[in-house]
Amino acid sequence: MFFLKELEKTIQLHPSYFGPLIRQHIHRELLTKEEGSSTGKFTIVCILDSFDISDGQVIPGSGFAEYTVHYKAIVWRPYKGEVMDGVVTSVIRAGFFVDCGSLQAFVGNAMIPSEIRFDANATPPQWTDNGDQVIEKGTNIRIKIKGLRAELDRMYAIGTMKEDYLGPLQS
Amino acid sequence: MEEEMKDAPRVQQPAPVFRAPKQISRPKPPAQQEEELGAEPKLGDFEDVHALSVSEAHAVITAVHAQRKKKDAGMNPLGGDRVHNDSQQINQFLEYMETFARYKEAHNLHALSATLESHPELTSVEKAMLGSLACDSADEAKTLIPSLANKATDEELQELLDEMSKLQDRYG
Numbered sequence: 197m198f199f200l201k202e203l204e205k206t207i208q209l210h211p212s213y214f215g216p217l218i219r220q221h222i223h224r225e226l227l228t229k230e231e232g233s234s235t236g237k238f239t240i241v242c243i244l245d246s247f248d249i250s251d252g253q254v255i256p257g258s259g260f261a262e263y264t265v266h267y268k269a270i271v272w273r274p275y276k277g278e279v280m281d282g283v284v285t286s287v288i289r290a291g292f293f294v295d296c297g298s299l300q301a302f303v304g305n306a307m308i309p310s311e312i313r314f315d316a317n318a319t320p321p322q323w324t325d326n327g328d329q330v331i332e333k334g335t336n337i338r339i340k341i342k343g344l345r346a347e348l349d350r351m352y353a354i355g356t357m358k359e360d361y362l363g364p365l366q367s
Numbered sequence: 368m369e370e371e372m373k374d375a376p377r378v379q380q381p382a383p384v385f386r387a388p389k390q391i392s393r394p395k396p397p398a399q400q401e402e403e404l405g406a407e408p409k410l411g412d413f414e415d416v417h418a419l420s421v422s423e424a425h426a427v428i429t430a431v432h433a434q435r436k437k438k439d440a441g442m443n444p445l446g447g448d449r450v451h452n453d454s455q456q457i458n459q460f461l462e463y464m465e466t467f468a469r470y471k472e473a474h475n476l477h478a479l480s481a482t483l484e485s486h487p488e489l490t491s492v493e494k495a496m497l498g499s500l501a502c503d504s505a506d507e508a509k510t511l512i513p514s515l516a517n518k519a520t521d522e523e524l525q526e527l528l529d530e531m532s533k534l535q536d537r538y539g
Contacts, residue, residue, distance in 0.1 A: 198418065221444075224445060227445055227452055232454030232456040232457040241457065242457075245434060273413060275408075280499075283463075295459065295463075
């Protein structure tokens with residue numbers, strides 16, 4: 197789910213940037229370093245253009261100046277138990293992978309209703325109940341997050357579709 | 368002189384008492400509570416943070432990017448007419464929102480938030496989930512968002528969902 201969160205970041209600026217355009221340099225630093233970064237809990241998707249910069253303080257011994265920037269950003273944070281939509285990216289015998297933004301979720305065959313079976317002979321390979329439910333690469337699907345794992349700059353999840361109202365979206 | 372010192376009664380030194388240092392172990396980390404969206408959402412440090420549906424996030428981000436594009440190239444902190452730093456994550460999210468934002472028209476989105484505003488019993492998270500998932504029936508909404516179960520009767524919820532589906536631009 198997306199949130200509008202207030203965040204804070206300390207930015208160190210090299211002395212060569214001191215000058216009339218200092219605010220712009222800080223803004224650039226903020227956008228390139230923070231947008232798209234993931235803290236392990238949430239991903240910063242977009243930083244709103246209004247932000248507050250504290251007074252700078254020169255760090256003794258290095259000449260760098262340190263600024264604290266307050267800003268608001270749209271962050272995306274997945275929760276355990278959250279129901280979300282995603283796009284199927286690959287289908288294998290053991291299950292399928294779903295991309296929800298930058299979160300990659302895996303739905304294993306234990307998490308797929310038993311009437312939906314893997315069909316390796318179809319091109320592309322698909323999970324299907326031989327009815328209107330077909331899961332192949334590119335299908336929009338609704339899953340529920342069962343577990344989350346954060347790695348250095350990425351999050352991974354285990355999803356399920358073995359509950360009511362989950363599965364491929366009619367489009 | 369020395370003799371006098373010898374005769375002087377010795378000051379009894381109190382036996383040294385062992386005192387443990389103030390802190391013998393590292394402070395324990397605060398008990399980690401499981402953060403999840405269930406019947407009782409536990410959001411951790413996002414408890415009072417305003418939640419956005421996919422459509423709302425899509426609208427805000429489109430507006431921010433349009434604003435950046437409008438600035439002249441010299442004033443753009445990223446240089447040129449770039450609107451974001453081209454990281455893989457941002458592109459993935461833009462694509463995701465393009466696919467799953469169900470209310471892309473600004474006036475529909477305003478009408479939607481007005482409709483949801485008229486239900487003060489819903490929390491910000493529940494409103495965002497309702498807006499993102501676009502459920503058809505009250506039962507579906509209560510299954511997918513368990514915290515709704517005691518908030519509204521099926522009839523009230525159904526009325527709200529019907530209202531919302533009228534505003535939706537058909538996607539697909």
